[in-house]
Amino acid sequence: MRHQSDLAVISRDHGGEYASAAREGASQAIQCADRFHIVKNLTEAIQVLLARCQAEILAEKKQRASGSDEQKTPVISIEEWRPPEPAYVEKVRLARRAGRYAHYQQVVESRQQGMKPQAIAQQLGQSVRTMQRWLAAGTFPETKKRRKRQSSFDVFAPYVLKRWQEGERNGLALWREIKAQGYTGTANGVYRHLETLKQAEVRASINPERIQKYSVNTAIWLFMRDPQKLDEIEREDLVAFCQASAPL
Structure with missing residues (x-):
């Protein structure tokens, strides 16, 4: 076998014959596994x-x-x-919640006074479906947290x-x-x-x-x-x- 002095790296499979040939023909070269065998x-x-x-x-x-x-x-x-909610975002969120809670309290009080959902919705500027959902829940409906x-x-x-x-x-x-x-x-x-x-x-x-x-x-x-x-x-x-x- 002719000596290959210009080779720096030899990529080969795991066969012993390939390793021996590489050492004999290019002893200075670094031997490494080929791409297929690495994967x-x-x-x-x-x-x-x-x-x-x-x-x-x-x-x-x-x-x-x-x-x-x-x-x-x-x-x-x-x-x-x-990450934790920034303070300014939390402040806005809590303010909105307070407004929704005030509306909810009005809905409950109006219903206790005998008002129908349609009249309550008209009074508060909300949809009838929202009023019905709030009343059916029996408790203040918290908003769902936004999807991450x-x-x-x-x-x-x-x-x-x-x-x-x-x-x-x-x-x-x-x-x-x-x-x-x-x-x-x-x-x-x-x-x-x-x-x-x-x-x-x-x-x-x-x-x-x-x-x-x-x-x-x-x-x-x-x-x-x-x-x-x-x-x-x-x-x-x-x-x-x-x-x-x-x-x-």
């Missing part, structure tokens, strides 16, 4: 991890279901984990939560760790999410039905394929796995 090795490693994590996820779900501990600290799901918008932090939330539970409280350090993993947000965004952890407990809400429908051999492709090529349901399933398990 193959990664796939096999994730399959092992998936099998372990799926078992842990379901076991934790059963343990939580059987537990009866009283929770004094507010608990929110990791899907709803968001997706953010670049969400995919890294399980990791940050895990590090927080391990005792890491340095926001800058956590930002640097997830930035190295691909996080594109600012350090301030991480700080704001950590403020929520000081006020409430964040837990990964587990959807066992969503996870159980996958075998290890099918779930692996959620992790190995380009996320942009997953359909909407597959992306939601991938998020469900990641939210339930920080290692995943």
Whole structure:
């Protein structure tokens, strides 16, 4: 075999013959696995991890279901984990609530005086359907909290939560760790999410039905394929796995 002195790197499979030939023909070159075998090795490693994590996820779900501990600290799901509401937003929200509550009190008092919903609605400038709904509820109807918008932090939330539970409280350090993993947000965004952890407990809400429908051999492709090529349901399933398990 002719010596190849100009080669710096040799990409090869795992065959011993290829390794021997590379050492003999280009001893100065660095040998590395080819692309196919790197992906193959990664796939096999994730399959092992998936099998372990799926078992842990379901076991934790059963343990939580059987537990009866009283929770004094507010608990929110990791899907709803968001920064605390800014003071000016809270002020506006509470002002609007006060106005709605005053209207509700008028509705109740008018009804007790014998007024019909149509007359009450006309008096307060509200729709009849709203009046009927308020009266049927029997209590002041709180507005539903707005659905949380997706953010670049969400995919890294399980990791940050895990590090927080391990005792890491340095926001800058956590930002640097997830930035190295691909996080594109600012350090301030991480700080704001950590403020929520000081006020409430964040837990990964587990959807066992969503996870159980996958075998290890099918779930692996959620992790190995380009996320942009997953359909909407597959992306939601991938998020469900990641939210339930920080290692995943």
